[in-house]
Amino acid sequence: MLIVMRQSASDEDVKKVVEKIKAMGWEAKPIPGEERTAIGVLRNPGETDPALFLDIPGVREVIPVSKPYKLVSREMHPENTTVSLGDGEVVIGGDRLVVMAGPCAVESEKQALAIASEVKNAGAALFRGGAFKPRSSPYSFQGLGKKGLEILAKVREETGLFIVTEATDHDVCDLVEEYSDIIQIGTRNMQNYRLLRRAGQARKPVLLKRGMSATLDEFFMAAEYIMSEGNNEVILCERGIRTFVRHSRNTLDLNAVPYIKRESHLPVVVDPSHAAGRRDQVIPLARASAAAGVDGLLVEVHNDPDRALSDGPQSLYPEQFADMMEGLRGMNVAV
Ligand code: PEP
Numbered sequence: 001m002l003i004v005m006r007q008s009a010s011d012e013d014v015k016k017v018v019e020k021i022k023a024m025g026w027e028a029k030p031i032p033g034e035e036r037t038a039i040g041v042l043r044n045p046g047e048t049d050p051a052l053f054l055d056i057p058g059v060r061e062v063i064p065v066s067k068p069y070k071l072v073s074r075e076m077h078p079e080n081t082t083v084s085l086g087d088g089e090v091v092i093g094g095d096r097l098v099v100m101a102g103p104c105a106v107e108s109e110k111q112a113l114a115i116a117s118e119v120k121n122a123g124a125a126l127f128r129g130g131a132f133k134p135r136s137s138p139y140s141f142q143g144l145g146k147k148g149l150e151i152l153a154k155v156r157e158e159t160g161l162f163i164v165t166e167a168t169d170h171d172v173c174d175l176v177e178e179y180s181d182i183i184q185i186g187t188r189n190m191q192n193y194r195l196l197r198r199a200g201q202a203r204k205p206v207l208l209k210r211g212m213s214a215t216l217d218e219f220f221m222a223a224e225y226i227m228s229e230g231n232n233e234v235i236l237c238e239r240g241i242r243t244f245v246r247h248s249r250n251t252l253d254l255n256a257v258p259y260i261k262r263e264s265h266l267p268v269v270v271d272p273s274h275a276a277g278r279r280d281q282v283i284p285l286a287r288a289s290a291a292a293g294v295d296g297l298l299v300e301v302h303n304d305p306d307r308a309l310s311d312g313p314q315s316l317y318p319e320q321f322a323d324m325m326e327g328l329r330g331m332n333v334a335v
């Protein structure tokens, strides 16, 4: 349920509503807006009588929120959410398409710095790279761990690129929170509720990847876990879903983009690399995503993909990445 206050409502009026909600044993979440304040009511059991609040001074209307996800839904928060990095140098969900690029995994300082310099020159705003890798096989490269995070810190220092990197489990969250600018939660962890709650307590934005077989309702509920802990800076990432096809690793669900935009106020990014699984499909999918109105792209780039320790076949060469960025500008997308 959402209680919308009149423009003329005072802070005292808002406080009275919050107190009433708390007295009922529920949770109140004030949502200040440009034009008026609204107060979200959480943890109320099922249908609640609007009359409980309508006679409090300053209350304009009481809107039932029909969706099981409350904080994520546009019903509760009609304006788009933006996520700012630094002093607003990069804004995700604003007017520009924000491109995050880099290798699947940080392999060495030399590799990371070389790729970072290439993607920066081409116009990327963030460097991506896993220090902790969730691999399908226990025998595959699992990432450099803390050493990888230290390399990412060096990349930020030398290039000024912001860093997005994955927290694969609860135990590494403190470290990843310390070193990253955005904490990535991977597809395999989309329903790891303990990890989601921990990410919700972090003081960094979270990039949440859609589970490989998750419906959008399940995706929204996962984001709700993060937001319910107080972190409002969640970015939703469509990265391809598991289908029957054999011509790509996954199938990019581009329909998800307008649906998410309609149902939620959170920024949406697409990862065409994991959707495709093969280099030749990445650029067309990136362009299609930009045309569909995404707020950002997460793209794998490697300077020696044949020898990459993870996801080489889907990694763009730096020159291809530069062409992709040029093509986006040609589409009149501000990157
Ligand atoms: C990644 O970004 O390298 C990754 C492991 O992605 P996903 O969780 O989407 O498979």
Ligand code: MN
Residues within 6 Å of the ligand: 104, 105, 274, 300, 310, 311
């Ligand atoms: Mn990868």
